[in-house]
Amino acid sequence: MAGKTRRSQAWFGGHDRDAFIHRSWMKNGGAPADSFDGRPVIGICNTFSELTPCNRHFRELAEKVKYGVLQAGGFPLEFPVMSLGETNLRPTAMLFRNLASMDVEESIRANPIDGVVLLTGCDKTTPSLVMGAASCDLPTIVVSGGPMLSGRFHGRVLGSGTDVWRLSEEVRAGTLPLHEFLDAEAANSRSVGHCNTMGTASTMATMVEALGIALPTNAAIPGPDARRNTLAQLAGRRIVQMVEEDLVLSKILTREAFENAVKVIGAVGGSTNSVIHLLAIAGRMGVKFELDDWDRLGRDLPCIVDLMPSGRFLMEDFYYAGGVPVVMKELGERLHTGALTCTGRSVAENVADAVCWNREVIRPIDNPVEPQGGLAVLRGNLAPRGAVFKPSAATPALMQHRGPAVVFTSIEDFHARVDDPELPITADSVMVLQNCGPKGYPGMPEVGNMPIPQKLLKQGVRDMVRVSDARMSGTAYGTVVLHVAPEAAAGGPLALVRDGDMIELDVQARRLHLDVPDEVLERRRADWRPPPPGMVGGYQSLYVEHVQQADLGADLDFLVGCRGAAVPRENH
Numbered sequence: 001m002a003g004k005t006r007r008s009q010a011w012f013g014g015h016d017r018d019a020f021i022h023r024s025w026m027k028n029g030g031a032p033a034d035s036f037d038g039r040p041v042i043g044i045c046n047t048f049s050e051l052t053p054c055n056r057h058f059r060e061l062a063e064k065v066k067y068g069v070l071q072a073g074g075f076p077l078e079f080p081v082m083s084l085g086e087t088n089l090r091p092t093a094m095l096f097r098n099l100a101s102m103d104v105e106e107s108i109r110a111n112p113i114d115g116v117v118l119l120t121g122c123d124k125t126t127p128s129l130v131m132g133a134a135s136c137d138l139p140t141i142v143v144s145g146g147p148m149l150s151g152r153f154h155g156r157v158l159g160s161g162t163d164v165w166r167l168s169e170e171v172r173a174g175t176l177p178l179h180e181f182l183d184a185e186a187a188n189s190r191s192v193g194h195c196n197t198m199g200t201a202s203t204m205a206t207m208v209e210a211l212g213i214a215l216p217t218n219a220a221i222p223g224p225d226a227r228r229n230t231l232a233q234l235a236g237r238r239i240v241q242m243v244e245e246d247l248v249l250s251k252i253l254t255r256e257a258f259e260n261a262v263k264v265i266g267a268v269g270g271s272t273n274s275v276i277h278l279l280a281i282a283g284r285m286g287v288k289f290e291l292d293d294w295d296r297l298g299r300d301l302p303c304i305v306d307l308m309p310s311g312r313f314l315m316e317d318f319y320y321a322g323g324v325p326v327v328m329k330e331l332g333e334r335l336h337t338g339a340l341t342c343t344g345r346s347v348a349e350n351v352a353d354a355v356c357w358n359r360e361v362i363r364p365i366d367n368p369v370e371p372q373g374g375l376a377v378l379r380g381n382l383a384p385r386g387a388v389f390k391p392s393a394a395t396p397a398l399m400q401h402r403g404p405a406v407v408f409t410s411i412e413d414f415h416a417r418v419d420d421p422e423l424p425i426t427a428d429s430v431m432v433l434q435n436c437g438p439k440g441y442p443g444m445p446e447v448g449n450m451p452i453p454q455k456l457l458k459q460g461v462r463d464m465v466r467v468s469d470a471r472m473s474g475t476a477y478g479t480v481v482l483h484v485a486p487e488a489a490a491g492g493p494l495a496l497v498r499d500g501d502m503i504e505l506d507v508q509a510r511r512l513h514l515d516v517p518d519e520v521l522e523r524r525r526a527d528w529r530p531p532p533p534g535m536v537g538g539y540q541s542l543y544v545e546h547v548q549q550a551d552l553g554a555d556l557d558f559l560v561g562c563r564g565a566a567v568p569r570e571n572h
């Protein structure tokens with residue numbers, strides 16, 4: 001172990017004054033002298049925060065990673081980075097994904113670290129950490145925090161988010177008493193862990209496993225399950241070996257890995273948010289990977305997992321059924337089975353022994369839950385650079401639809417008018433929401449699944465076609481067109497829609513059309529003015545100035561790419 005030249009030795013090696021300083025100050029924590037002898041120094045990048053309830057248990061998880069690192073002969077050093085809690089952050093956690101990724105990238109590069117373990121859980125913590133690490137390209141492994149246990153309430157199962165939307169619609173429709181709704185709060189989130197549906201957090205945990213940068217079974221082990229701690233220890237051991245093998249991220253995050261991730265996400269009915277995050281990670285890694293790849297790779301791919309929000313079960317059930325390794329084994333040669341993973345083995349080797357223990361939760365590939373599980377990319381004069389649609393979350397009868405637009409110019413405008421009894425809207429209308437894209441909000445919030453107007457709810461309407469430049473919570477559902485690009489605030493055609501315009505949606509044909517003559521649209525464009533800026537100065541200004549559109553992953557333009565881990569200059 002001793003004597004190998006490692007990145008960390010540029011700090012800890014040698015006998016000069018600087019090496020004295022680097023080692024001496026680290027010894028104030030009690031590190032023995034041989035901690036600096038050339039053994040792999042492993043950074044544990046921790047998103048613990050009490051303001052990120054999904055990552056609340058990460059202090060313990062980090063301890064388990066440290067055990068593993070020590071067992072394998074490494075030197076573990078934990079460091080905090082900005083933590084993004086989906087439920088508390090305003091105006092939206094997505095505004096800060098790129099900021100957190102900068103924190104991660106600079107923290108890794110600037111420190112004496114040979115390999116990194118990323119502790120991720122809540123939605124944005126996974127992409128922000130992977131994006132930052134990808135821009136450095138050191139040996140890296142992800143440990144997710146795991147989903148919460150299934151919610152239980154009044155004899156029924158509650159799924160994070162999904163049942164919140166459902167219950168709140170029932171309250172608005174007058175079919176659920178408010179006190180029962182409030183009683184459900186504690187039952188909905190009854191253990192540590194992230195959302196227990198196949199929402200964005202679970203999709204992100206699935207994504208890193210499918211990409212090959214997390215150990216098999218990472219995605220589904222519940223947060224409180226002892227086996228989550230075991231996985232953390234094993235990851236601690238494995239990252240030390242990855243440093244020995246120089247198994248850097250770029251050897252794993254190849255084009256093949258991204259294609260595998262798209263297919264696995266389709267097969268589990270994953271969140272629409274994965275599109276934006278995977279594009280951003282590919283951009284950091286310098287892998288050519290585009291929005292249309294999602295549609296092409298996922299078009300004939302069945303969804304074989306029966307999980308909420310589209311299906312019946314929760315992540316806990318998914319783990320007991322065998323989790324992601326079973327899904328990858330079912331997909332078989334549809335995947336690049338020879339792709340290298342963080343275990344040092346191929347995908348095929350990782351999943352060879354996977355066994356399905358519940359065929360209701362994970363179906364065989366020839367008896368899928370949905371024959372078309374992938375995400376659809378729509379185009380047309382309303383979305384020249386694309387829009388995203390999740391067929392498995394939609395109402396089949398609405399996937400080919402023509403209806404008049406009811407336009408809301410902001411989410412505040414929507415809230416002010418949606419329940420007005422005079423609002424001229426029917427079940428055939430298409431609700432359009434403008435100015436909720438990356439620049440417009442700013443930060444592209446999860447408001448695309450606009451609640452159904454109360455008067456329609458009372459008529460029994462539970463779904464309508466909705467179109468916006470916003471995102472949607474991965475726990476949500478409905479016939480919802482999202483991520484319209486270019487967004488309204490960037491002058492996209494979405495900004496030109498007016499009440500009564502006819503909109504045509506044809507998911508099978510991948511078409512989203514605004515049936516208004518071009519000359520009319522040109523006149524409207526001449527009158528269009530961008531919305532006034534929100535906060536002036538600070539990070540928000542930087543974000544609005546530099547954020548890319550959704551079809552490119554909404555990263556900041558100057559953060560795209562891999563800059564490596566070299567630091568040419570000393571600090572003394």
Ligand code: FES
Nearest residue numbers: 054122194195201
């Ligand atoms: Fe954190 Fe859903 S709110 S994972």
